[in-house]
Amino acid sequence: TQLLEQSPQFLSIQEGENLTVYCNSSSVFSSLQWYRQEPGEGPVLLVTVVTGGEVKKLKRLTFQFGDARKDSSLHITAAQTGDTGLYLCAGSNTDKLIFGTGTRLQVFP
Amino acid sequence: GAGVSQSPSNKVTEKGKDVELRCDPISGHTALYWYRQSLGQGLEFLIYFQGNSAPDKSGLPSDRFSAERTGGSVSTLTIQRTQQEDSAVYLCASRGRASSYNEQFFGPGTRLTVL
Numbered sequence: 637t638q639l640l641e642q643s644p645q646f647l648s649i650q651e652g653e654n655l656t657v658y659c660n661s662s663s664v665f666s667s668l669q670w671y672r673q674e675p676g677e678g679p680v681l682l683v684t685v686v687t688g689g690e691v692k693k694l695k696r697l698t699f700q701f702g703d704a705r706k707d708s709s710l711h712i713t714a715a716q717t718g719d720t721g722l723y724l725c726a727g728s729n730t731d732k733l734i735f736g737t738g739t740r741l742q743v744f745p
Numbered sequence: 746g747a748g749v750s751q752s753p754s755n756k757v758t759e760k761g762k763d764v765e766l767r768c769d770p771i772s773g774h775t776a777l778y779w780y781r782q783s784l785g786q787g788l789e790f791l792i793y794f795q796g797n798s799a800p801d802k803s804g805l806p807s808d809r810f811s812a813e814r815t816g817g818s819v820s821t822l823t824i825q826r827t828q829q830e831d832s833a834v835y836l837c838a839s840r841g842r843a844s845s846y847n848e849q850f851f852g853p854g855t856r857l858t859v860l
Contacts (some may be wrong), residue, residue, distance in 0.1 A: 640787075678749070678836050679788070679850025686846060724787060728847040731776065731795060737790040743753040 639663075640727055640736035646731045649740045655665055659712045660724035666729050668701055668708045673722040713744045747771075749852035751837050757858045758827055766822045766855045770839030777820050778838045778849060788836060794820065820846055827859045 640661045649655055659668070668684045683692050685701035685708060692699045698711040708725055710735035720743050725736040750769045758764050765799055770777050775796045780788040790804040794814040805811070809827075814820040834856050838849035 644857065646815055656820075669846070671851075676853065678838070678853050680851070681848055684846045684848055731847060732778075732793060732801070732850065733847055734790075735780075738787045738821075740859075 639677075640725055640734055642723075642725060642736040642739045644739060645737065648744070650744050651716060652714050653711050653713060655741070656659050657712075657723055657734050657741070659686050659708045659710075661706050661727060663727070664697055664729075665727035665734075666705070667727070668705070669726045669728070669733070670699055670708070671724045671726060673724060674720075679722075681725055712741075715741075717743050717745055719743050749837055749839055751835075751852035751855050753855060755856045755858075756837065757860065759860050760829060761826055763823065763825045764857065766835050766857070767819055767836030768820045768852060770818065770820070770821070770837070771841065771850055772818075774839035774841045774850075775817070776849075777814055778840070778842040779820070780836045780838065781806075781821050781833045782836055782854070783833045791822070791835075824828075824857075826850055827857075829859050832857055832859045 640659055643658045666727045667684055668683045669684045672681040672682055683699045685699055688703045688705045696713045700709045723739045726733040751765045777794045779791040781791055782788050792812045793801040809825045810820045834854040836851055837855045838851045840849045
């Protein structure tokens with residue numbers, strides 16, 4: 637069974653701080669996605685990474701795919717209250733996604 | 746519409762009753778997925794439809810759960826004889842042919858509460 641573990645499970649920080657969320661697996665994935673979900677909404681795709689070692693930047697968010705394509709990280713620089721939400725990684729090898737356990741981020745003003 | 750829609754947004758039912766949840770995918774999307782999410786956790790895969798192929802039902806937790814997709818568009822997830830452990834948010838997602846990496850677009854979900 638493929639599993640994706642995220643850490644930390646919860647993160648509570650002040651505006652302006654930096655943070656990193658980790659997504660780890662013992663399985664290799666052909667691609668990995670990050671989603672953000674706000675209360676009462678469905679997850680929204682942030683980024684897809686497909687190449688080992690790949691780094692993608694989306695404004696203040698930096699996503700990295702591990703060299704072996706088993707892990708990924710999301711780094712947020714100078715967090716804002718609008719970054720608050722549930723962050724989910726999801727790996728794909730077939731037509732189905734395997735979702736991580738989630739990281740709930742709360743950014744306080 | 747522009748996005749995936751789901752109805753109802755909230756459903757409260759009594760234990761033992763049947764419920765039907767509806768999903769309208771993005772027009773033209775051939776793939777449709779149902780997931781279950783408990784207490785803001787990660788998503789649990791339930792069932793996957795792709796075009797006219799037989800659905801992948803490998804994630805359905807019991808035979809009380811079933812789903813249909815009519816005309817390659819709208820889908821209905823049915824839960825028979827609901828139990829309290831069925832309480833969760835049920836999310837639907839669709840994916841278009843152009844997606845190379847299984848990028849999915851989600852609806853807002855149906856929050857099911859079984860009393």
